[in-house]
Amino acid sequence: MEGPAPWERLSEEELEDQYSPSRWVIRRGAEEALRTYSHIGDEATKKARATRKSLLHVPYGDGEGEKLDIYFPEGVSEASPFCLFFHGGYWQSGSKDTSAFMVNPLTEQGVTVVVVAYDIAPKGTLDQMVDQVTRSIVFVQKQYPCNEGIYLCGHSAGAHLAAMMLLANWTKHGVTPNLKGFFLLSGIYDLKPIVYTSQNAPLLMTLEDAQRNSPQLLLEAALTRPLDPACHVLVSVGQHDSPEFHRQSKEFYQILRQGGWNASFEEIHDMDHFEIIWNLTQKDYVLTQMILRTILQEPRRH
Numbered sequence: 631m632e633g634p635a636p637w638e639r640l641s642e643e644e645l646e647d648q649y650s651p652s653r654w655v656i657r658r659g660a661e662e663a664l665r666t667y668s669h670i671g672d673e674a675t676k677k678a679r680a681t682r683k684s685l686l687h688v689p690y691g692d693g694e695g696e697k698l699d700i701y702f703p704e705g706v707s708e709a710s711p712f713c714l715f716f717h718g719g720y721w722q723s724g725s726k727d728t729s730a731f732m733v734n735p736l737t738e739q740g741v742t743v744v745v746v747a748y749d750i751a752p753k754g755t756l757d758q759m760v761d762q763v764t765r766s767i768v769f770v771q772k773q774y775p776c777n778e779g780i781y782l783c784g785h786s787a788g789a790h791l792a793a794m795m796l797l798a799n800w801t802k803h804g805v806t807p808n809l810k811g812f813f814l815l816s817g818i819y820d821l822k823p824i825v826y827t828s829q830n831a832p833l834l835m836t837l838e839d840a841q842r843n844s845p846q847l848l849l850e851a852a853l854t855r856p857l858d859p860a861c862h863v864l865v866s867v868g869q870h871d872s873p874e875f876h877r878q879s880k881e882f883y884q885i886l887r888q889g890g891w892n893a894s895f896e897e898i899h900d901m902d903h904f905e906i907i908w909n910l911t912q913k914d915y916v917l918t919q920m921i922l923r924t925i926l927q928e929p930r931r932h
């Protein structure tokens with residue numbers, strides 16, 4: 631028998647603390663960090679919509695919330711690489727309309743950026759969100775079959791949703807997306823501890839729901855190898871993220887390596903859970919540079 635998981639040894643209060651990212655920021659108060667995150671997301675989205683050619687609120691399904699925004703680089707070419715972004719907010723807050731963080735620096739370098747909305751709780755369940763994210767990727771592949779690679783980037787709960795795509799079954803959707811890379815920022819990959827925190831109140835996850843939607847547990851149990859061995863998975867966590875967030879990222883990275891994935895791990899120096907993402911508005915930020923290098927180094931078809 632294996633012993634209890636590290637998180638199972640924590641008291642209820644400790645667990646709550648570990649899974650409350652805003653309590654770990656060092657340069658401002660918790661409330662101020664959340665306000666700044668929203669403000670920067672809001673401003674970045676206004677700027678992206680004012681300065682980039684875009685298609686906004688494009689439906690990828692019939693549901694009211696199944697919409698995405700597409701931001702094109704200069705001199706649009708449908709043959710560009712595509713980067714899809716999935717926002718965080720513990721599957722219960724956040725919106726595509728305040729999440730265009732990476733749009734300007736990436737489109738400037740010839741990457742098309744797609745910011746995807748999904749039905750957050752209490753409207754959506756974890757299973758529904760995973761299905762919506764799957765269909766948003768299928769939609770982009772079908773709409774832009776000449777894409778030069780699809781890259782998925784997610785923050786926190788959005789990194790979880792992106793990571794679930796490592797296990798997606800594309801055959802029933804009639805198309806296999808041209809997935810070339812994953813950028814997982816400050817994510818959660820084992821959802822079981824969340825069941826015992828206040829974050830679960832709107833989610834209403836049972837332990838079975840958590841298990842079925844945990845990429846860590848699914849990859850541990852999987853016998854499959856990656857379809858494309860070159861597909862790169864970056865697992866990164868902020869230096870000031872909580873110890874549980876660090877543990878989740880490190881363990882997920884290790885499972886990926888054991889499963890034969892081309893994965894790398896990066897602790898981002900002096901970043902907290904929110905700075906790690908809002909700095910993607912800056913082109914000289916270390917993560918912006920890593921993402922661009924991964925996408926642009928890919929040999930192009932011409």
Ligand SMILES: N[C@@H](CC(=O)c1ccccc1NC=O)C(=O)O
Pocket residue numbers: 649650651652653667718719720721724785786787788
């Ligand atoms: N109530 C949470 C909010 C939070 O975790 C969060 C907020 C915005 C974007 C991502 C977040 N975390 C995970 O998805 C906190 O304590 O910080």
